[in-house]
Amino acid sequence: MTQLTRIYREMRRQPVIGLVTLFGTALAIFLIMIVVLMQNVNTIPFSPESNRGRFLHGRHLHMKTDNGECSGGMSYQTARTFFCDLEGAEAVSLHTDGGSQTTAGIPGAPQAEASNLETDAYFWKVFDFTFIHGNPYSAADVESDAKVAVISESLAREVFGTPDAVGRTLMLDHFVPYTVRGVVKDVSPLATTAYATVWTPLSHDARNNTWYNYFGGITATVLAKDRSDFDRIRKCVTRNKAKFNTAVKAENEAWAMIDHGSPFPQEMLQYATWSNQSPDVGASESRRTRLAVYAILLLIPAINLSSMTQSRLRRRVSEMGVRRAFGCTRLRMVRDIVTENLIVTLAGGLIGLLSSLIAVWMFADMLFTGSLAKGGTVAVAPEMLLQWSTFGWALLFCFLLNLLSSGLPAWRAARMNPTDAIGGQPK
Amino acid sequence: MKRKLLKQIGHEWRSNLWLAFELLVISIVLWYIADFLSVQIITLNEPMGRHTENCYLISYDRVQPGSDGFNPADSTRETYIDNWTQFIDRLRSYPDIEELAQCNHLGVPYRQSSWNVSLTGTDGTDTIYLVNPSVMYVTPDYIRMFRITGPRGESTEQLAKILESGSAIISGNTLKITKFTNEAVLEAVRNRDTADPYEHVGKRFICPAITETDSITIGAIMLPTKRIEYEHPGQNILIRLDPLDFSNGQECIVRVKADRVDGFEERILADSEDRLRVGNFFISDVMSLMSIRNISQADYRDKMVNHWVVMLFLLASIFLGLLGTFWFRTQQRVSEIAIRKVNGASSAMIMRRLIGEGLLLLVIVTPLAIAGDWLLCHFELNTPIDWYGTPVSPLRFLLLAAIVFATISLMIILGIWLPATRAMRIDPATALKDE
Known part of the structure; x- marks a missing residue:
């Protein structure tokens, strides 16, 4: 309490310096948190990807051929070979990789733009969609190549004028009639794996669409029972890959699979861009860039704040001299100064954090243009932002900033000779 | 002081x-x-090397068996080609459309794919290689539509005529080497060994990736084009596309009359199911090149x-x-x-x-x-x-x-x-x- 009073008095006496300190801290934390939040969106769980912590993604296939190398997506058959009989997996879903652009509508009316993902029936088990009306399609629907669809609420409204569209006929790609089986709550394009506005059973075409026998447009999402099962699952996949390789070699001696260690957990997914490269390459590069950005965003304001703390302390040299003369230890002096400063840093940090949350919430469309390309609008729901980890990061950065900006001045102030300090002549 | x-x-x-x-x-x-x-x-x-204002990519599809309005009689090879020709003609005569060109996937501006090849030829005594141009199969109208020109003032029409005659057109920044090793390529990249690109004009080159049976004659030099605005110009080779050959892919790009741009997408999509539908062909989507640009960039x-x-x-x-x-x-x-x-x-x-x-x-x-x-x-x-x-x-x-x-x-x-x-x-x- 005495510290709070002291800070308040200090602020009253030096309003400009107080504001500059507060604003400088807020600005630094604001920018750092924007970087953190943009990064977090790739990993934090939200519906329908609430189980991100238990996801393993199998994306690509890379093969040595008789005259070079070839890489791309997996064919349905390859994906099935890799991801069958996995111990420790709760469910495995095979689906197309990213929604394809199409049109949806009713005959004689303008067609709406839609993003179509073809999936198996396990998809609805791996991803937790919220059904407003109807149900997902079943394994029997997928097997029989049934023309049924699950659509998003906003598409249902756009095409039918009501979210209750179950049983209605929707024309996809102008001419192909589908019966609406279910309507789900809209999905943010930030849910990179599950995003679409129309989900249909994995068609025979998609299953038979292969090139070079092994490649196609299929991707796998494995839902583990627990994160501790990842190793068991990977072992099973490695066993399956070995079987696959033997079969490939039997067909053509020169061909072989080049393994990049898939499937990958959610945190690596953003780096699994290139089919002929391990995501580790992109991850380490991105980590280096992020570290450099954090360092600059922390270091520069810390230098500023530090020189301001130092100036502020210089005005209080006599007070410190008196405290030292009356037996206050150096350690206690340092602790007091750092704590006092921490309160200001935390206040600035809170302003920075709040403004960053508001900024991400309001300007999501501008910040996530990469996801926007998929279509729709990027709505960032509050629950996606209000994560304990976000507050944890903000607090950590505040501590770091505080330690960097007040540690050295506090240490110097504590080392002052009390006699000089009382005389106002610190050396 | x-x-x-x-x-x-x-x-x-x-x-x-x-x-x-x-x-x-x-x-x-x-x-x-x-x-x-x-x-x-x-x-x-x-410079982009291609003028893309008011241009749209017309995506088409075919009505699939089992869909409403599928016509089995239209799925033979002959009707397929006939319908395709008619489909393109109808588009060409659509009142909003000023120009139409066809190309392969790589010819669509603002797409970041590339297919790089090397051409082998002789320079009197030595074997020479032209390294890494990205192949674009295009119709002569493509050159006219995007106003592609040459470094020595060759006009769009001159280049289009040369492509029409069957010769290829290569960009002036294509690198030339005389020994095909990785080191030589790196060396050429470092020294920008483009030499005088005009010395290749009229010469024959082999490129099994493009054609295994025929040789390719370089007919002219063009200014290089950029894939997207944020990239440096790449090296390109333009090869004539047979408008009826689907083996290299067929993309259709149109330039819309300046005064008809407003509402063009809605108008053409509204006509896609009847007026512009030929056999099983129909327009599945229309996207301005500017939208493709915004997504790519x-x-x-x-x-x-x-x-x-x-x-x-x-x-x-x-x-x-x-x-x-x-x-x-x-x-x-x-x-x-x-x-x-x-x-x-x-x-x-x-x-x-x-x-x-x-x-x-x-x-x-x-x-x-x-x-x-x-x-x-x-x-x-x-x-x-x-x-x-x-x-x-x-x-x-x-x-x-x-x-x-x-x-x-x-x-x-x-x-x-x-x-x-x-x-x-x-x-x-x-x-x-x-x-």
Whole structure:
């Protein structure tokens, strides 16, 4: 309490310096948190990807051929070979990789733009969609190549004028009639794996669409029972890959699979861009860039704040001299100064954090243009932002900033000779 | 004056050291950002090589068996070609459409795919290789529609005629080597061994990736094209596309009459199911090349915006840092300023002195900062200006350093201005009351 009073008095006496300190801290934390939040969106769980912590993604296939190398997506058959009989997996879903652009509508009316993902029936088990009306399609629907669809609420409204569209006929790609089986709550394009506005059973075409026998447009999402099962699952996949390789070699001696260690957990997914490269390459590069950005965003304001703390302390040299003369230890002096400063840093940090949350919430469309390309609008729901980890990061950065900006001045102030300090002549 | 200033800076060396360190770090980071932005701006200003305004990509599809309106009689090879020809003709005569061209997937502007090949030929005695041009199969109308021209003033029409005759057109920046090894390619890249591209004109080349049976004659040289605005121009080769051959893919691009652009997408999509439907062919989507551009370039634009934001943040930091530090400094020097005033110093002189102190700090760290910038370039950590890794020119290097110096100076002046103005309002009599 005495510290709070002291800070308040200090602020009253030096309003400009107080504001500059507060604003400088807020600005630094604001920018750092924007970087953190943009990064977090790739990993934090939200519906329908609430189980991100238990996801393993199998994306690509890379093969040595008789005259070079070839890489791309997996064919349905390859994906099935890799991801069958996995111990420790709760469910495995095979689906197309990213929604394809199409049109949806009713005959004689303008067609709406839609993003179509073809999936198996396990998809609805791996991803937790919220059904407003109807149900997902079943394994029997997928097997029989049934023309049924699950659509998003906003598409249902756009095409039918009501979210209750179950049983209605929707024309996809102008001419192909589908019966609406279910309507789900809209999905943010930030849910990179599950995003679409129309989900249909994995068609025979998609299953038979292969090139070079092994490649196609299929991707796998494995839902583990627990994160501790990842190793068991990977072992099973490695066993399956070995079987696959033997079969490939039997067909053509020169061909072989080049393994990049898939499937990958959610945190690596953003780096699994290139089919002929391990995501580790992109991850380490991105980590280096992020570290450099954090360092600059922390270091520069810390230098500023530090020189301001130092100036502020210089005005209080006599007070410190008196405290030292009356037996206050150096350690206690340092602790007091750092704590006092921490309160200001935390206040600035809170302003920075709040403004960053508001900024991400309001300007999501501008910040996530990469996801926007998929279509729709990027709505960032509050629950996606209000994560304990976000507050944890903000607090950590505040501590770091505080330690960097007040540690050295506090240490110097504590080392002052009390006699000089009382005389106002610190050396 | 300078000596006095230096002495004063030395007197407060501790806080000045911090400020100097901050200025040094910011100078180097700002140089890096300025270099990145300058490369982006230079690249953005390089010509696209293709004029894409009012152009749209028409995606088509065929009605599939099992769909409403599927006509089995239209699925034979003959009807397929007939329907395709009619489909293209109907599009060509659609009232909104001015021009129409066909190309393969790689011919669509703003798409970032590429298919690079090498051509082998002879140069009298030696075998020569033209390395890495990206293949675009296009109809002659493609050259007309995108107004592609040659480096020696060859007109669009001349180039279109040459392509029509069956010859290929290659961009003037295609590299030539005489020995096909990785080292030779790297060497050629480093030295930009394009030689005189016109010496290839009229020569025959082999490229099994394009045609296993025939040779390819280079008929003309064209200006290189860029895939997207943020990239440097690539090397290209244009090969004539048979408008009825689907083996290399068939994309259809149209240019819409300038006065018909408004509402074009809605109008043509509304006609897609009847007026523009031929057999099983129909228009499945229409997308302006500008939309394709915006999607393809989103990441690049974001990166550029991020650099601007970091730059503004750093400038704001310098401003705040100097504002805070000098606020204190002037407060501590109240009596000093008052004595100066009593001795006849004008406000302007005091202002100059205070600002001079900040600027002198910057002048002191600038050589170090330039050394840091040079190290960035030396270790190739700066942004490359082209595909060839050409080092930054001394002129651009110094110009950027000068811009950074000027920008930071401006921030220093602004940051010190406020506290200095306040300090000058001191009434010497009040300030020196205690003395």
